[in-house]
Amino acid sequence: MQLSKRAVEVPASPIRRLIPYAEEAVRRGKKIYYLNIGQPDIPTPAVYFEYAEKYKPSVVAYTHSAGLMELREAFARYYAKFGVSVSPSQIIVTNGGSEAVIFAMSVVADPGDEIVVLEPFYANYAGFAHQLGIKLVPVRTYPEDGYAVPKKEKFFEVIGYRTKAIIFSNPCNPTGAVYDEAQLKTIIEVAIEKDLFIISDEVYREFVFDNYRAVSMLTFEEISNRTIVVDSISKRYSACGARIGTFVTKNKDLYAAAMKFAQARLCPSMTSQYGTIGLLTLDETYTEQVRLEYQARRDVVYEELSKIEGAVFRKPHGAFYIAAKLPIDNTENFVKFMLSEFEVDGKTTMVAPLDGFYISPNAGINEMRIAYVLNCDKLREAVKILGLGIEAYTRRMA
Ligand SMILES: Cc1ncc(COP(=O)(O)O)c(C=O)c1O
Missing domain, CATH: 3.40.640.10 (Type I PLP-dependent aspartate aminotransferase-like (Major domain))
Incomplete structure (x- = not known):
């Protein structure tokens, strides 16, 4: 029996394909700041559950x-x-x-x-x-x-x-x-x-x-x-x-x-x-509060990323993502390095390689996406670790 061509050729999620490396890192006791996936950390408003219960x-x-x-x-x-x-x-x-x-x-x-x-x-x-x-x-x-x-x-x-x-x-x-x-x-x-x-x-x-x-x-x-x-x-x-x-x-x-x-x-x-x-x-009070939280996070990520020499990006004005070109050869290899070989006090940072968000051949191989779905303190530390990781990765490649 054979699977359909459609099933064999469907592209795997670029966000999830590096998860096995993350799982291995966790098994070895490493703490990971996950900036690779767009799962917000903000609690779901209680009214959702109240209405589900009421009806x-x-x-x-x-x-x-x-x-x-x-x-x-x-x-x-x-x-x-x-x-x-x-x-x-x-x-x-x-x-x-x-x-x-x-x-x-x-x-x-x-x-x-x-x-x-x-x-x-x-x-x-x-x-x-x-x-x-x-x-x-x-x-x-x-x-x-x-x-x-x-x-x-x-x-x-x-x-x-x-x-x-x-x-x-x-x-x-x-x-x-x-x-x-x-x-x-x-x-x-x-x-x-x-x-x-x-x-x-x-x-x-x-x-x-x-x-x-x-x-x-x-x-x-x-x-x-x-x-x-x-x-x-x-x-x-x-x-x-x-x-x-x-x-x-x-x-x-x-x-x-x-x-x-x-x-x-x-x-x-x-x-x-x-x-x-x-x-x-x-009402807008809720969305405004969430918006301000994301804006503060965006500012933290932008500030810390700006310290990474050679990173190319503009300040984004929406969603909760920042994409940037990094001064490295290949983001996927870099993410594997961050998970398998690099840590600062037992911690590392995971970002999403951006090539999976392109279909043009060879596009985005040295770009990455950060989802700012952690609070400001964690984000600051996570992006600092990212910067240190880029330095270590570049030294190793030299
Ligand atoms: C741009 C965009 N569209 C659609 C979706 C799908 O979202 P959901 O199916 O959870 O509503 C996402 C989820 O990340 C997204 O980023």
């Missing part, structure tokens, strides 16, 4: 495939707060933003079709596209200019007759870039000129710093017919395990098509949906 039915039943009406209404009120008017009938509650991405790709492209992706990108897009037989076509962004959206010409170079959509996250995982209106206009103009759909992944919407604003693609009425927004409560409310996201579109055909996929998978978790109704009662 305890006698039967944990299937809900509507688009999600509980009460929850979709709560999401519609949430979107209205930042000036976007969507109705519950334009929202599908999904099993995390992940399922919303899969639905979005599924409804815009057939096997063999292409979707343009701003690179580096959230690595699971590659896995989802692979499952669906869709080819991702990269348009590169670079650390030297803060991973900004490139000029239209760069898109035109790769767009062909099989290209159906452009996907990106804003604020961006893994770069922390926040695209301003001019950059979003570039994407919009390309989409209009080439008649493409836009899949805008906005799961980090609230995490923007220094007066930057994450502009939702839903605010551009002129492209509402070609836009799908992917959203999630995972990061916003530190509720990754609840698995609740949304697929939002004003295009009736896209919505109806996505509903067929939603009906096939029946529904998202009923209990999580009730918990999320609770989360959506939280």
Whole structure:
């Protein structure tokens, strides 16, 4: 018996592939600062559990495939707060933003079709596209200019007759870039000129710093017919395990098509949906407090990284990631070195090699991503250890 080609060729998660080295380091008694994975440490608000408990039915039943009406209404009120008017009938509650991405790709492209992706990108897009037989076509962004959206010409170079959509996250995982209106206009103009759909992944919407604003693609009425927004409560409310996201579109055909996929998978978790109704009662005081915490962490990481000679990066303005080019030959080897051979007082730091966030050959091999998901004191120590590790690794290579 043989596995499918799809199964054999699906890319492994770049974030998880170095875990065996980390497990071995822990077994040998080393303490690791994990900056490699985007799992927030901030406690999930208690209201999530209160609502899950309050709405305890006698039967944990299937809900509507688009999600509980009460929850979709709560999401519609949430979107209205930042000036976007969507109705519950334009929202599908999904099993995390992940399922919303899969639905979005599924409804815009057939096997063999292409979707343009701003690179580096959230690595699971590659896995989802692979499952669906869709080819991702990269348009590169670079650390030297803060991973900004490139000029239209760069898109035109790769767009062909099989290209159906452009996907990106804003604020961006893994770069922390926040695209301003001019950059979003570039994407919009390309989409209009080439008649493409836009899949805008906005799961980090609230995490923007220094007066930057994450502009939702839903605010551009002129492209509402070609836009799908992917959203999630995972990061916003530190509720990754609840698995609740949304697929939002004003295009009736896209919505109806996505509903067929939603009906096939029946529904998202009923209990999580009730918990999320609770989360959506939280006001800006909550998100502002979390935003300020991430901003303080970003500042610490930025300050400490700036002390590393030869590191190339710009101050990121969103999400909870910093991507940088390091003065080393190969980040994967460096991470293995940090886990297997290096320590400061029994401690080391783990970052994510950025090459797994690219599909362009040889791209990102000396870049890394830090997720600032630890408190400021731990982060400061973790990035100091990273700097010392880079010095030790470079000496060893010399
Ligand atoms: C940009 C982006 N989109 C989507 C997701 C998927 O999130 P979830 O499925 O937990 O909602 C993530 C998770 O890290 C992400 O970073």
